[in-house]
Amino acid sequence: MLGENITLAWRSLMANKLRTFLTMLGIIIGIAAVIAITTIGNSTVEQTKKEYSQMGTNVINYYIYEDYTMSDTDDAGNVTEPADTSSQPQFTKDMMEKMVAKFGDKIDCIMMQAWLTSTQAKRDSASDSKTANITVQGVNNGFFKLPTNNFQLTAGTTFQEGQMGADDKVCIVSDKLVDNLFDGDYEGAIGQDIEFEMSDMDLGGQDENKQTYIYTIIGVYAYQIQGQDFQNSADMKNIQTDLYIPYLNAQSLVKYESGKQINYFSLNAKPGEDVFTLTDDIKAYLQSLVPAGTNAIVDGDNNATYIEQAEASVKQKSLQAALVGAIALLVGGIGVMNIMTVTIVERTKEIGTRKALGALNSDIRSQFITEAIMICLIGGAIGIAGGISIGFVACKMQGIAPVLSFKQIGIFFLISLAIGVFFGYYPAAKAARMNPIDALRYE
Amino acid sequence: MSEETVKAPETEQAEKTLPEADTPAKECAEETKASSDVVIHLENIVKKYYIGSENELEVLHGISLDIREGELTSIVGESGSGKSTLMNIIGLLDKPTEGKYSLLGEDVECMKDATMSKIRGLRIGFVFQNYNLIPRMSALANVEVPLLYARKSPRERKERAEELLEMVGMKDRMNHNPDELSGGQKQRVAIARAMANDPALILGDEPTGALDRETSEEVINIFHDLHDKGKTVLLITHSEHVAEETSRILTLMDGRITGERKGAYAG
Secondary structure, rough: OOOHHHHHHHHHHHHHHHHHHHHHHHHHHHHHHHHHHHHHHHHHHHHHHHHHHHHHOOOOEEEEOOOHEEEEEEEOOOOOOOOOOOOOOEHHHHHHHHHHHHHHEEEEEEOOOOEEEEEEEEEEEOOOOOOEEEEEEEEHHHHHHHHHOOOEEEEEOOOOOOOOOOOOOOOEEEEOOOOOHHHHEEEEEEEEOOEEEEEEEHHHOOOOOOOEEEEEEEEEEEEOOOOOOOOHHHHHHHHHHEEEOOOOOHHHOOOOOHHOOOOOEEEEEOOOOOOOHHHHHHHHHHHHOOOOOOOOOEEEEEHHHHHHHHHHHHHHHHHHEEEEEEEHHHHHHHHHHHHHHHHHOHHHHHHHHHHOOOHHHHHHHHHHHHHHHHEEEEHHHHHHHHHHHHHHHHHHHHHHOOOOOOOHHHHHHHHHHHHHHHHHHHHHHHHHOOOOHHHHHHH | OOOHHOHHHHHOOOOOOOOOOOOOOOOOOOOOOOOEEEEEEEEEEEEEEEOOOOOEEEEEEEEEEEEEOOEEEEEEEEOOHHHHHHHHHOOOOOOOEEEEEEOEEEEHHHHHHHHHHHHHHEEEEEEOOOOOOOOOOOHHHHHHHHHHOOOHHHHHHHHHHHHHHHHOHHHHHOOOOOHOOOOOHHHHHHHHHHOOOOOOEEEEEEOOOOOOHHHHHHHHHHHHHHHHHEEEEEEEOHHHHHHHOOOOOEEEOEEEEEEEEEEEOOO
């Protein structure tokens, strides 16, 4: 019987193609709008997730800073300068050691990083004019282990025992630098010296005069080409890559006081640790170590938090979109109901004939409900396809990888079905209740 | 099989008393199986419209008649005589206000809507004046409709419908839609459709009313064929000419059966 109903419905819909399409349009627009918006939303969330999980969901960042709200205020309530400007809040060596003692078994590595300056490097005492653009950074070995940094060694080693002190002038350079200065001989570059210039001013001091620094290469890492980098050879010549020197060495070079302190570090929690709990526990512990009488505040966050925030924000937007879509679908559903009512009046005689030929009320009812469902399902399918297309195009335009949610497609198919049943039922029931003689006599 | 068509005189209006006026709780057992060859048994059938209102209208004033198996009968009446109303009641499309109707021994008053639908589909074949073929469906599909509601399989439906269309000489045009067929062809399809479930009773409501004389004769001949095959046929018409093509003619006037005679057709 279902097969016959579908055939009948199809015939009837095809007999009034324009009308059928216009009726479907309400459903199509409603579903397409919601699907498009949620496809974009889901794709954005996935993108965010991917970005953050590439950076490692177990990475936790800690900051320490002065709480100005606890600073002195004048009579008018305005914040005045903190009482003691000479000592910025910092994670002291003592604090770090205590933290490692307490939480060491939950921590994979601790990363510390000090950004110095951007400059140009060349081979030490070389006669050629080859140069490479660099950004000098002081890091500890934790930096290389942190998944966020996606660090891969091509040749040589990271900092070894005895190379991490304030006076150790060793560096780890990118393969791009080796390409530019040593013609791509990565193994051969190990042990070579390179030189670059920095002024005191570059390092936070006053003196503008450049000084030459000479460092020995101990390792070469694979530079990760970023999306915005162009890959032609001219760009590769000018590419700016990081040059890593020991953290303590960098601190010794810095000319301003707070640069010699730790006020930011990241750590990677061991796999399986509850990142949220650990974030809070370490934060509370570090806060408890802050010397009494200072206004220092310890703050910590992790990438999982960002993912959650992104998801929550998209979820809210999706909800709003769903609401708009629901209204559109309601209007579409009313359109279906309207057209079904018209159809039934037009086909009164057919209904009468069918009843005379033995159709039960339920036969008539299911025939017209099938027709309403078909309008909605076809409309729903077109809407889903259209919504996905719009979503994909929009994602491509924003440079986001589009994500297809089959669950969502399934849900909207069911919603289409439900609209058909809900809005088709009343007209179909009306048709089923028709008195056969009245229906037969109808002209 | 021709002589038995003459015997039906006991259904005069003699017993016009109203023994069971309007008792709501009638005994609904199948008790009237006594004379098993009676297909239609009407007893004091009254039909009123607008009951209880000022313009209450009594269309049928107590019709009693019996139609036996294998009869070819016509009910003749002017328009307004109540013949359509009577036809609807006989065809289970409407219920009488008063009186007793049993079809094939079953009391109609006790039937539920679904039962009436089933009997319409299985035991009665309708042929309408204006064919009532369903548009946008081929002749074949139209003939299949009653078989569909009889829950026959697609293969059975197709085979049976083709067989019936062949019988009425429409096999070569069975894939045409109604709007591609002439009036006579449409009525042939409609008769084939009426025969679909091999019903006990064929009801024709002005079956030639929309046809010219020549096609009318062709259609009448099909009814004759059906009668010859032993079908019970009841035609309702305003045309004396059509009525003469049956073997028993009942005259309906102002809601009463006013006469009965033998028709010219003897089978």
